[in-house]
Amino acid sequence: MSIRIQIPTPMRQHTEGKAVVEVSGATVQGALDALNSQYPGISSRLFENGQVRRFVNVYLNDEDIRYLDGLATPVKDGAELAIIPAVAGG
């Protein structure tokens, strides 16, 4: 299972500068956990009390996971996950 996770530019200091990290996992949660095991510490930036932080949005193949099953949404091989800061627009 290979899932590509896009890292927003200012967060790449936590991923050794990588724009895309490949992980495996069966759900969004699993993929993000795998990201954290490669780059320990990134979870604390993405999550608070087990939930995605208020100002972080996660997209699975361009769809906001809040409109899917959230962190429990299943992911398939080749899926693209994007972590995108929510403080934009308006």
Next chain:
Amino acid sequence: MSADFVRGLKCRLCGKTYPKEPLNFCTEDFGPLEVDYDYEAIAEALSRSKVELRPNNMWRFRELLPIDGEPTVGAQVGGTPLVRADRLAEALGVECVWVKNDAVNFPTLSFKDRVVSVALSKAREFGFHTVGCASTGNLANSVAANAAAAGLEAYILVPHDLERSKFLATSIYGAKVVGVRGTYDEVNRLCTQIAFKYGWGFVNINLRPFYAEGSKTVGFEIAEQLGWRTPQHVVVPMAGGSLIGKVHKAFHELAKVGLIDDPSCKFYGAQATGCNPITTAVKNGWENHRPVRKPNTIAKSLAIGDPADGYFACKVMRETGGWGEDVSDPEIAEAMVLLGKTEGIFAETAGGVTVAVARKLIDQGRIPRDEEIVLCITGNGLKTQDAVVDYLDRPAVINPSLEEFEPLVEGSREPVLV
């Protein structure tokens, strides 16, 4: 000039500080960044008489805006009228209403010229040559016009089903306009990816901390125009939910630097029922909004389903003792007509939202009838004419004959003899 009163940027959640840079979120917790000012120095540098001697535009309050030196974009923006709206007040059954009329803001007839002039002045300071935005229309017009005047290249991304007039009033300025098949929130997500990939200055993304500060000038001007004081109630339309917080911040900053005595004022947020994530949160007592996936309203300029400042907007309404309310499309159109007929002001659909919500809050008893109310009108009705077509009488068509004209005035008034 100019002394620099900006210390840097600061995360609104954890307080981590950053230098002045084109970055909109904290790399620790993704919290929004906000400009951090040295208010003590500003209090020493600024006085009522100093402000009053300056030209009537938003830069009267330049010490409280985050640019270094003189503005290089939008030197004439702001300074819009605060209109005493007695005929509207009578129609609403209240004693005192004022309309802050940004429908006549220069150059693109919406309050967005305020935020854009700060953002693009800042973009130049940072050395960007290409700027852009995600927009529901008004911002598109403003970025395109102000970028053209400043000689910047502009990429404007909007939902593909926007009003035709808003497309035209963007393309005319030579901007590259891209209609995206999707909602505003999808456009916004794409722009966030573009901004960081291409390193461009997106006014409402990586320049957002600076951009958003421009909205404070609506509040600064209201207070000055009332004779250096705040009204008791302000009704503000909400899309991303930023403006309501910035008008609130403006009153508090004026008090902090000694230009007014008391910043207290109740804030009411207005949305369309077809896109009401923030008012729904307020009515249900939620701390944060839940996004609306597919907004559906004639008030397209307010159609943001996942407002970036929803959380902060809820907080302002809750903490000031205000409230949030939303109105249907027919109520919006009727309120546009009411404002036009009573005050001679043609506001866009968002203005209809504001007036209709004010009426609803007054009727509910949430806004008392004997206190002072300011309505923020943020855009011009010429941009959204289709919304009211079905609510207005078609013009009578006659032959050029007095005989055919006379029945049209029958009973309305005595004929004037010349």
